[in-house]
Amino acid sequence: MPPVSERSSTPTLRRFRNIVRIGPVRVASAYDQRGREKHTAVCTAPRCDFSADYTTRAAAELAARTHRCPVR
Numbered sequence: 001m002p003p004v005s006e007r008s009s010t011p012t013l014r015r016f017r018n019i020v021r022i023g024p025v026r027v028a029s030a031y032d033q034r035g036r037e038k039h040t041a042v043c044t045a046p047r048c049d050f051s052a053d054y055t056t057r058a059a060a061e062l063a064a065r066t067h068r069c070p071v072r
Contacts, residue, residue: 024048025064026036029057045069 016028024045031040039060043050047071054060 005046014038020061022061022064023067024069025067027057027060027064041067043067043069 010017014030014032019026019028021027025041025043025056027039027041029039036055039057041050041052041056041060041063050067050069052060052063054063061066
């Protein structure tokens with residue numbers, strides 16, 4: 001393992017696949033830095049800061065279906 005000073009400080013970009021839109025929420029799958037599959041749910045509505053990573057696709061899709069944007 002390289003010394004701390006030689007490690008990259010920028011995060012690795014994920015390549016998302018299997019993207020589905022459920023209302024304003026997008027659900028996608030990707031592999032994390034350790035090679036594990038992760039599923040992400042992100043709300044695309046203006047001023048909504050909802051996003052979360054899940055270990056199963058079913059959990060991410062359930063979060064997308066039940067998400068309600070906060071009233072501002």
